[in-house]
Amino acid sequence: MPAGGVVRPPELSAVGAFRPDGQGGLVAPAADLDGRWGYLDGDGRRMSGPALGHATGFDGEGLSRFRADGAWGYAGTDGAPVVPARFTEAGPFSYGLAVVRTPEGVGYADTAGTVVVGGAYRDAGRFGVNGLGGVMLPDGRCGNEWTRGFLDVTGAPAIEPVYEWADAFDPGAAVRELLDLPAREFRPSSLLERNEDPYDLDELDDHDLERTHFGAVRVVASSRLDAAWLTEYPFLLEETQERFAEVLDTCERRLRERFGEPLAHPGTLLRTGDGEWAVAWEADGRRLVLQLFELVGDGDHELQIWLAVTDF
CATH class of the missing domain: 2.40.10 (Thrombin, subunit H)
Structure with a gap:
């Protein structure tokens, strides 16, 4: 196939990182447009599925976690279950x-x-x-x-x-914790919207539902400054932004020490607002994202730093 040729039509909603299959080829988890997961070989051909609720990248033992019928199991690099879904x-x-x-x-x-x-x-x-x-x-x-x-x-x-x-x-304990969590659909919560659970999607409209992610997320730091406070003490915003910049710098430095240089492009932001910045790494075949998020509403100002793992 010529360089840059299409391996398969663009009919997938997500594809994980390819890993050696132990037989001289490659294998990766992938989801169809309906969100059903299976596995692809290095030529883009289906090895199994799509019939799974989710599938992760392959770990150092050559196993991928998959979810079927509400339970978790492990598949080998041939795409077949090694451990049935029972956990x-x-x-x-x-x-x-x-x-x-x-x-x-x-x-x-x-x-x-x-x-x-x-x-x-x-x-x-x-x-x-x-x-x-x-x-x-x-x-x-x-x-x-x-x-x-x-x-x-x-x-x-x-x-x-x-x-x-x-x-x-x-040093990567927080990341390991996120990688170990079962992948779920989420959208980071806004303090101004008063929705504390990023996995609770019941109140989202169609526009927001098109901007969800699959993985896990945690809040590293968050602050909400009410309009009344900012009117009385305008220096609060600048001081809070400075503290958040310090936290962000520390987090990025430690993640660089643990996971090396970040990806050239962080990919899709976890969420957009009135100001955001993000950096991303590859970790266990998934995308590790560190993002700063700012939002302003009716004079109130919120800042958050999120750490998340998502599927590519």
């Missing part, structure tokens, strides 16, 4: 184990889908760069029902669960 939630693999949730609780499953560590935890985190994963265990030493500690990749306790809160040993 309430399923994360990517790290050190050969993945965080999965069932009605009984949370544990770590191997690549065959067998829960080999835990299974009844309240919560658990992906194993970090030092091979430790944080878990929530039933206890009472912190004055509540649960405490946090860390396991190694064998499931043995590495740090005793005596903490009310413990973050992951990973």
Whole structure:
């Protein structure tokens, strides 16, 4: 095929990053125009589907998470299920184990889908760069029902669960958390609109529904300045913008340290307003977006910084 030739007609709504299939070819998740997911080979031919609710990029174990009939499983690079869809939630693999949730609780499953560590935890985190994963265990030493500690990749306790809160040993922990969340349709919320849940799309009109994303999002920083305050204290806006610039600079610097140079073009903004700026990276075959958002309404002024992972 000549360079720049069309591999297949533009009949897809989303395509993930291509990864080696272990047989000398490539494979990627892709969705049709109705949002049904399957897998493509390197020539754009369908390997399976489209019949899935969602499919993610392939992780280091050569597995892709997919959702079918409301449950999550794992597919191999041939597009066929390796682990049937039976988990309430399923994360990517790290050190050969993945965080999965069932009605009984949370544990770590191997690549065959067998829960080999835990299974009844309240919560658990992906194993970090030092091979430790944080878990929530039933206890009472912190004055509540649960405490946090860390396991190694064998499931043995590495740090005793005596903490009310413990973050992951990973400079990209916030990103890992987003990547581990099940992908859902969302639109970042505006403080001026008083809708706090970005996944609640019931009140959106047709125009806004055409501008949603599929993935996960969290608020890094947010501030709403009422018109009355700005009239009385006009310096508040400039000072708030300066603080947000510092936060944004720190976040971008740390993400560069973890994920390298950003993409040349960030792609579609998470949301547009009266001022926005964004930068993006590729992370596990998905787009990692850091965005500043400003909106003005009736003299009120809001600023937010969002971190999100979305499908390409």
